[in-house]
Amino acid sequence: xxxxxxxxxxxxxxxxxxxxxxxxxxxxxxxxxxxxxxxxxxxxxxxxxxxxxxxxxxxxxxxxxxxxxxxxxxxxxxxxxxxxxxxxxxxxxxxxxxx
Amino acid sequence: xxxxxxxxxxxxxxxxxxxxxxxxxxxxxxxxxxxxxxxxxxxxxxxxxxxxxxxxxxxxxxxxxxxxxxxxxxxxxxxxxxxxxxxxxxxxxxxxxxxxxxxxxxxxxxxxxxxxxxxxxxxxxxxxxxxxxxxxxxxxxxxxxxxxxxxxxxxxxxxxxxxxxxxxxxxxxxxxxxxxxxxxxxxxxxxxxxxxxxxxxxxxxxxxxxxxxxxxxxxxxxxxxxxxxxxxxxxxxxxxxxxxxxxxxxxxxxxxxxxxxxxxxxxxxxxxxxxxxxxxxxxxxxxxxxxxxxxxxxxxxxxxxxxxxxxxxxxxxxxxxxxxxxxxxxxxxxxxxxxxxxxxxxxxxxxxxxxxxxxxxxxxxxxxxxxxxxxxxxxxxxxxxxxxxxxxxxxxxxxxxxxxxxxxxxxxxxxxxxxxxxxxxxxxxxxxxxxxxxxxxxxxxxxxxxxxxxxxxxxxxxxxxxxxxxxxx
Numbered sequence: 001x002x003x004x005x006x007x008x009x010x011x012x013x014x015x016x017x018x019x020x021x022x023x024x025x026x027x028x029x030x031x032x033x034x035x036x037x038x039x040x041x042x043x044x045x046x047x048x049x050x051x052x053x054x055x056x057x058x059x060x061x062x063x064x065x066x067x068x069x070x071x072x073x074x075x076x077x078x079x080x081x082x083x084x085x086x087x088x089x090x091x092x093x094x095x096x097x098x099x
Numbered sequence: 100x101x102x103x104x105x106x107x108x109x110x111x112x113x114x115x116x117x118x119x120x121x122x123x124x125x126x127x128x129x130x131x132x133x134x135x136x137x138x139x140x141x142x143x144x145x146x147x148x149x150x151x152x153x154x155x156x157x158x159x160x161x162x163x164x165x166x167x168x169x170x171x172x173x174x175x176x177x178x179x180x181x182x183x184x185x186x187x188x189x190x191x192x193x194x195x196x197x198x199x200x201x202x203x204x205x206x207x208x209x210x211x212x213x214x215x216x217x218x219x220x221x222x223x224x225x226x227x228x229x230x231x232x233x234x235x236x237x238x239x240x241x242x243x244x245x246x247x248x249x250x251x252x253x254x255x256x257x258x259x260x261x262x263x264x265x266x267x268x269x270x271x272x273x274x275x276x277x278x279x280x281x282x283x284x285x286x287x288x289x290x291x292x293x294x295x296x297x298x299x300x301x302x303x304x305x306x307x308x309x310x311x312x313x314x315x316x317x318x319x320x321x322x323x324x325x326x327x328x329x330x331x332x333x334x335x336x337x338x339x340x341x342x343x344x345x346x347x348x349x350x351x352x353x354x355x356x357x358x359x360x361x362x363x364x365x366x367x368x369x370x371x372x373x374x375x376x377x378x379x380x381x382x383x384x385x386x387x388x389x390x391x392x393x394x395x396x397x398x399x400x401x402x403x404x405x406x407x408x409x410x411x412x413x414x415x416x417x418x419x420x421x422x423x424x425x426x427x428x429x430x431x432x433x434x435x436x437x438x439x440x441x442x443x444x445x446x447x448x449x450x451x452x453x454x455x456x457x458x459x460x461x462x463x464x465x466x467x468x469x470x471x472x473x474x475x476x477x478x479x480x481x482x483x484x485x486x487x488x489x490x491x492x493x494x495x496x497x498x499x500x501x502x503x504x505x506x507x508x509x510x511x512x513x514x515x516x517x518x519x520x521x522x523x524x525x526x527x528x529x530x531x532x533x534x535x536x537x538x539x540x541x542x543x544x545x546x547x548x549x550x551x552x553x554x555x556x557x558x559x560x561x562x563x564x565x566x567x568x569x570x571x572x
Contacts, residue, residue: 001357005250005276007156026249028142028154033249041234041338047513048484052337054234056481056519058241059147060140061222061368063482063514072205074514074550078244079187081142 002036016086031077031088032058032065043067043077044091066091100129100177102184106201106208110136112429113199113212115190115371118146119415120407120422121218122173127426128214129182131437136210138188138201140549145170146220147244148415156250162275163247166310166415173419192546193217193375197402200546207555214402214429217372218422221365221408224387224466225523226261227473229332231361232481235339239269239362252276255357258342260284260331263364263464264311271314274321282354283318284328284344286363288467295462305456306416329469333359363466367409370516374544375400381537384461385412386471387522388541394447395428396421404428412461413454420450471523472530479527480520482513487527494531500540501525514550517542 004026012027018038025034032055035043042052044066055065058078065077068089077088112128114121117139129135137144145152149170157163177184185203192200198211223238230236239259245251252273257280259270266283273280302308318324327347334341342356366387373379378399379388389411396404406425407418423446430437473479473487485508493507501517501524504510511517511524521542529539 001254002245002251003254005157005162005246005252007250008158009156011154011156026156028151028156029249029251030142033245033251036245037249037251043234046232046484047482051232051484052234053232053481054237054338056232056237056241057223058237058244059222061515061518063518066514072552076550079140079142079189081187 001039004037014082014084014086016082016084016088018088019090025082029082031067031069031075031080031082033078034082035065035067035077035088035090040090045093047094050094100180100182100184102186104185104203106136106185106203106210107134108210110134110210110212111433112136112214112216113138113197113210114216114218115193116146116218116220116407116409117141117144117184118218118220118407118418119148119170119173120220120409120418120425121146121216122177123419123422124216124218124406124426124429125182125184126173126176126180127423127441128429129177129180131430131434131439133430133433135180135182136212137182137184138190138199139184139186140189142186144174144184147240149173150244151248155247157246159275162272167247189549190371191549191551193371193403195375195400202551202555205552205555207551207559209559213433214404216396216422216425216429217403217405217409218407219368219371219409221412222368222518224363224366225519226361226363226470227477227479227487227523228361228470229477230334230339232478233333233335233339234337235335235357236333236359236361239266239360240365242358242360243269243272246272246276252278253358253360255279256281256355257358257360258282258284258354258356259360259362260286260328260342260344261362262287262466263362264307264460265365266362267311267315267318269360269362270318270322274318280322281356282323282325284331284342285324285326286328286331286467286470287326287463288465289327291463291465291467295459298456298459298462302456302459305459306453307414308456329467331470363470364464365408365412366522367411368518369409369541370518370544370548372398372405372409373541374546374548375403377403377405379541381525381535382411384465386465386526387412394424396425397428413457416453417450420446420453424450471526473523473527479523480510480513482515482519483509483511485510485520490524490527491531494528498528499532500528501542502540504528505542511542516544516548
């Protein structure tokens with residue numbers, strides 16, 4: 001679990017969904033950050049044995065935070081800032097060719 | 100400085116990475132009037148050390164002190180120049196002639212620069228222990244990134260493990276932020292400690308020494324530090340539940356934990372540099388691949404330089420100086436009569452100062468063998484889920500290096516393109532073969548070094564000849 005420290009800046013909020021559920025974030029949050037804050041422990045399953053995985057490096061090198069963003073799969077969540085209306089979907093199954 | 104996302108097709112200087120080295124290099128080249136584009140894949144400037152420096156919600160100097168907020172100066176230095184900082188710009192290829200492939204918001208572009216400076220920085224060293232793929236296990240640097248960028252911190256019982264300055268800094272910052280850090284499992288190798296002693300006097304003059312000593316003392320007052328840790332594993336069903344460890348070769352101990360934050364220092368992020376064919380050497384002290392560069396960052400490929408930690412780990416202050424030196428070299432190559440260059444000797448003096456005591460840290464925090472060369476069914480390649488034993492087995496079949504091994508196991512061929520396994524694979528194969536990592540070599544990296552969709556590639560402008568080559572009329 002993660003929590004947010006008190007924020008006295010006026011960054012503004014953004015509204016988006018994670019797996020269809022509405023969430024509110026701070027402008028500037030990355031997709032990986034809001035996924036962790038949402039309480040999700042696993043944010044995808046691994047490609048070979050379908051084991052649960054979660055963001056690991058947060059700097060764009062490990063690719064553990066891959067998610068579907070606005071319909072495009074395998075995006076690096078830690079490099080994308082959340083935006084109003086964004087649809088974030090966790091990748092819960094192994095992906096198949098053509099799927 | 101502009102943050103205009105529209106790219107031109109040609110620039111004098113292209114810089115990849117807007118951390119301390121990239122920002123400092125851009126200030127030099129743009130300050131001398133050269134058209135300069137600064138490409139960075141993150142939503143904001145600052146790199147990792149000054150992550151989210153313009154937007155951070157954390158304004159409490161007890162948590163993020165001047166060593167962080169000083170990063171704003173680098174952006175101020177750019178403010179009055181014509182440098183173009185492009186955010187969310189993912190560089191996926193670089194050719195030897197300087198052509199760069201980059202994607203921004205799902206659109207690919209090709210651009211060209213007379214000089215390219217790679218300032219792609221460092222990444223945390225892979226830390227392959229049993230259970231390191233479990234949710235709840237992340238890098239200490241990752242937790243620090245969350246703190247800086249979003250003011251988000253781990254809640255619940257935190258265990259930190261490893262060694263290196265960043266581990267202590269992160270522990271201190273989490274303490275200041277009110278987090279419950281239960282223990283630090285300190286893996287500092289006693290042999291490394293002994294070999295570092297002869298460099299200690301020099302470290303006493305380092306710009307980092309006062310803060311380092313104070314910070315470690317503060318952490319020790321609040322957090323239980325278990326030294327001499329020689330074995331470590333994360334356990335849990337679908338997520339982290341417990342951490343087991345053994346200290347000073349004693350019995351295995353266990354603690355429950357909601358978070359395990361790992362750190363074993365940082366290594367150069369080599370993927371883009373290696374993909375363009377820049378020659379690298381295995382550094383036996385820092386235990387990583389380092390590009391062969393001169394003091395201006397000049398590489399084996401003409402027109403392409405590397406600045407900052409990507410050219411060998413030396414820290415943020417040194418990275419700024421190395422960025423300036425690469426910037427100076429680029430300006431001299433393009434515009435020999437340029438005015439407004441910073442004084443090279445002053446920059447070199449600052450660099451020497453910033454580097455003081457580095458050898459001490461390099462020796463002291465050299466991770467021990469047990470944490471670099473895993474055994475048994477410990478996962479080495481997180482993407483393709485390949486274990487240490489599987490890799491060893493291919494060596495028994497006659498495999499001599501990482502590239503041959505790939506074709507047996509797909510190890511290193513997942514989305515991270517070997518970033519999280521490459522160093523381990525090199526050391527593991529070298530160990531089994533009884534040769535040096537240099538002789539084993541590294542993965543042959545090829546563009547695209549970041550994922551790109553077919554639509555992005557297909558959307559690139561095409562020449563008439565290229566179209567004729569594939570379209571039947």
